[in-house]
Amino acid sequence: xxxxxxxxxxxxxxxxxxxxxxxxxxxxxxxxxxxxxxxxxxxxxxxxxxxxxxxxxxxxxxxxxxxxxxxxxxxxxxxxxxxxxxxxxxxxxxxxxxxxxxxxxxxxxxxxxxxxxxxxxxxxxxxxxxxxxxxxxxxxxxxxxxxxxxxxxxxxxxxxxxxxxxxxxxxxxxxxxxxxxxxxxxxxxxxxxxxxxxxxxxxxxxxxxxxxxxxxxxxxxxxxxxxxxxxxxxxxxxxxxxxxxxxxxxxxx
Numbered sequence: 001x002x003x004x005x006x007x008x009x010x011x012x013x014x015x016x017x018x019x020x021x022x023x024x025x026x027x028x029x030x031x032x033x034x035x036x037x038x039x040x041x042x043x044x045x046x047x048x049x050x051x052x053x054x055x056x057x058x059x060x061x062x063x064x065x066x067x068x069x070x071x072x073x074x075x076x077x078x079x080x081x082x083x084x085x086x087x088x089x090x091x092x093x094x095x096x097x098x099x100x101x102x103x104x105x106x107x108x109x110x111x112x113x114x115x116x117x118x119x120x121x122x123x124x125x126x127x128x129x130x131x132x133x134x135x136x137x138x139x140x141x142x143x144x145x146x147x148x149x150x151x152x153x154x155x156x157x158x159x160x161x162x163x164x165x166x167x168x169x170x171x172x173x174x175x176x177x178x179x180x181x182x183x184x185x186x187x188x189x190x191x192x193x194x195x196x197x198x199x200x201x202x203x204x205x206x207x208x209x210x211x212x213x214x215x216x217x218x219x220x221x222x223x224x225x226x227x228x229x230x231x232x233x234x235x236x237x238x239x240x241x242x243x244x245x246x247x248x249x250x251x252x253x
Contacts (some may be wrong), residue, residue: 001029003039003042006031006039007039007043010025010039010040010043010049010056011043011048011049011058013025014043014049014056014057014058015058018057018214019055019057019210019214020040020049020055020056021054021055021210021234022037022040022054022055023054023234024075025039025055040056043056052212052213052214053212053213053235053236053239054210054212054213054234054235054236055210055213057213057214075232078208078209078232078234079102079208080106081232081253082103082106082206082208082230082231082232082253083103083104083106083107083109083110083206084110084253085230085251085253086107086170086204086230087107087110087112089168089170089202089204089228089230090111090115090117090168091115091117091167092115093115093117094117094118094166094167095117095118095120095164095165095167096118096119096166096168096169096170097120097170097171097196097199098119098120098121098123098126098170099121099122099123099169099171099172099196100121100122100123100125100126100149100150100151100152100172100189101123101149101171101172101173101206103172103206103207103208104126104170104171104206105123105125105126105129108126109129111130111133111136113133113134113135114135115135116135117135117136117137118136118137118138118139118166119137119138119139120139120140120141120164120166121138121139121140121141122140122141122143122151122153122157122192122196123140123149123150123151123152124140124150124152127140140152141157141161141192142156143155143156143157143188143192144156144188146186146189149189151189151192152192153186153191153192154188154191154192155191157192157195158191158192158195161192161195161198161199162199165199165200165201167200167201167202168200168201168202168203168204169197169199169202169204170204170206171196171197171203171204171206172205172206172207173193173205173207173211173220174211174214174216175211175213175214175215176205176207176211176212176213176214176223176229176243177212177213177214177215178223178243179215180215180219181219181220181221181222181223181225182205182219182220182221182222182223182225182226183215183216183217183218183219183220184216184217184218184220185216185217185218186218187217187218189218189220190218190220191220193220193221194220194221197221197226202227202228203221203225203226203227203228204226204227204228204229204230205229205248207229207230207231208231208232208234209231209232209234209235209239210234212231212239212243213239222246223246223247223248224246224248225247226247226248227248227249228248228249228250229243229249229250229251230251231250231251231252231253232252232253233252233253235250235252240252
C-alpha cells in the first residue's frame with residue numbers, strides 16, 4: 001500500500017471510529033510506528049485529523065459515540081489487564097458502583113465470588129452479568145436507556161444516587177484530557193456520572209490510553225476528582241506524569 005492510500009484509509013478509520021491508535025495501525029499495516037506518526041503528521045497538516053496522545057482524532061465533526069458492541073471489540077487485551085488490576089481496588093465488603101462501559105464490563109465479568117457486596121449499576125448488560133452471582137446484591141438505576149451504550153441516564157437517577165454513599169465507584173469515560181477533564185458525548189449520561197462520583201468515597205477511573213487527549217461534548221468531572229486512574233502501558237511516561245500531577249494516582253496495567 002502506498003503512503004497516500006494508507007493515509008486515506010487511516011482518515012476513513014478515524015472518521016468511522018472517532019479515533020485511531022498509532023500502535024494498532026502499525027500492526028495492521030505492518031509498518032513501523034514512526035511511519036504511522038508521519039502519516040498522522042501529513043493528515044494533521046491537511047487539517048483532517050488532530051494528533052492526541054498515542055493517536056489522532058478526526059477534525060471537523062463532533063466526536064462519535066460508537067455502539068457498545070463496537071467498542072467492546074477494541075483494545076481487548078488492554079481492557080482485560082485494566083480490569084484485573086482494578087480488582088485490587090474492590091473492597092472486601094460494602095457497596096460499590098460500576099459505571100456503564102466496555103472496560104468496566106470486563107471488571108463485572110471477573111468480580112470475585114468471596115466478597116459480599118452491594119453493586120449499583122446503570123447498565124442492563126452489567127445487571128445481567130452480575131445478578132446470578134450469589135454473593136452480590138445488585139441494584140439497577142432506572143432511567144432513559146441509551147441505544148448506543150444500554151446505559152440508563154438522565155435526571156431519573158440523580159435522586160436515588162443523592163441518597164447513596166458507596167465505598168468505591170468504578171467509572172468509565174469517553175475522553176480524558178488535562179484541559180477538559182472527563183467527558184462523554186451525552187449530557188444526560190454526564191450528569192449521572194458526576195452524581196456517581198459524588199456518592200463515592202473513592203473514584204477509580206478505568207480507561208485505556210486511547211481515551212487520553214480526547215474531548216467529548218459533556219464534562220462530568222476534573223482529573224482532581226479521580227483517586228486512581230487505571231490504564232494500560234500504551235500511555236507514555238510524559239502523559240502519565242502530567243495526569244498524576246493533576247490529581248489521580250496513575251496505574252499502568
